[in-house]
Amino acid sequence: MSRKLPLFNERIYAPYKIAxxxxxxxxxxxxxxxxxKGSGITEDQINDATTLTSVRQYATVCGNAVSLSKDPATPFKTGARLHLSAYGMYGYALMSCLSLRDYFRLGVKYHALATPTLTIEWQEYEDRAVWTFPDASTPSPSREIKQFWIEQQFTQHVTHLQDVFGQSCPPTKACFSYPAPAYAHLYPDYLGCPCVFDHPQCELHYDSAILDQKPHLAHRLTATVLQETCERLIGQAKVSAGIAGEVYQMMMQTPGEFPSMEAVAEHLHMTTRSLRRKLQMEDTSFAAIVDDVRCSLAVEYLKTTVMSTDDIALLLGFSEPTNFRRAFKRWTGKTTKEYRQG
Structure with a gap:
């Protein structure tokens, strides 16, 4: 399971990583x-809770760190002090979840709230749970900054799981898609596990036996409230930025009567080709937005009305109720009945 990252220049994050x-x-x-230097942020602003920053601004500070610091442990030290309590609602939602399996799942689902520098995915196997970082090999914004992010991100994962579990819970293995650097000995020191370089992709492995363990701050009501808050925050960010945000808002204004791509493009005073290109630049598509709006409306209808699933399917433009049920299972991992029962 994975989620796309927000736009590089969106100023929507508190400056805790920069600080x-x-x-x-x-x-x-x-x-x-x-x-x-060059980030557009002052020292006073990084300690101001009202300051909002972008991934681009964080990348600028990381670039400065790469240039100025003589200590190769800098990204590891930064990741080690970024505890979940610094992440606001996202962090507290993870700390209160009911199992480590939920922690892995929600860590991906709400990752867009955490000044994300890398895409993350996770997969559960019979004997292991694996975080993967599919875009870790791309050289953007630069190879040096990307490696800095990977080192910091891996250390954050180790720190966060310890925060959630309430005790040390090191990975079983860490894999990196690049050659071992001169300071490779630092990796196991901070990650607490064997490290493999020149691997096909960047991965962080855990024993699947931990997935049913209960976090030490697990609390059902708190988890529900905070996860609902995270859902709202994800939704707000999604519908407020760029051309994609304008398309989302148009779709939500006429639920059940979704305009065509041609109609949306005309409303926005552009061609369909231009709209497709702009959405592609924002890492989405018209079809993905329609799918997401349908999902949001389906969840809202199931939570707040007594409409039958057949009626909801019709309202959302599905030709067959079975197609809606299949789509809902894909969106949420639950059947409509399971979702309504909580």
Whole structure:
């Protein structure tokens, strides 16, 4: 399971990752002004809860770290101090979930709330649970910054699982898609497991036996409330940004009467080809937006009305109720009956 990342320039994140990195660099004698150079962020702003930043701005600070720091442990040290409590609702939702399996699942589902620098996916196998990072091999924004992000991200995963579990829970293996760097000995020091380089992709492995374990702060009511809040935050970010946001809003205004791509393009004063290209630049498509709006409306109808699934299917434009039930299972992992029963 995976989720697409928000846009690189969207200023929608609190500056907690930037603050942690600037703090690590300051301990090395690097002035905050130098760490933040070119980012458009001041030292005062990184400690201001109202400041909103983008992944691009964080990438700029990471680029400064790569240039200025002489300590190869910088990304590991940054990841180790980024506890889940720094992540607001996203972090608390993960800490209160009811099993480590839920933690893995929700970590991916709500990852877009966490200033994401890498796409993450997870897969459960019979003997292991594996985080994968499918875009870790791409050289954007640069090979050096991407490796910095991977080192930090892997350390964050180890830190976060320890936060959730309430005790040390190291991976069984960490794999990297690049050659071992000169400081390769630091990897097992911070990750607590054997590390493999020149692997086909970046992966972090855990023993599947941990998945049924209960987090030490698990609480059913708290988990429900916080996960609903995360759903709203994801939705707000999704419908407020770029051309995709305008298309979402148009779709939500006329539920059950979804306009065609041609009609939407005409409303936005552009050709369908231009609309398709702009949505592609925002890492989505017209079909994906229609699918997502249908999912959001289906969830809302099931939670707040007593309409039958056949009526909901008709309202959402499905020709057959069975097609709707199949789609709902794909969207949520649950049947409509299971969803209504909670």
């Amino acid at each position: 942690a990195l600037v703090e690590v660099l300051a301990e090395q004698g690097i002035a905050p002004a130098d760490s933040l």
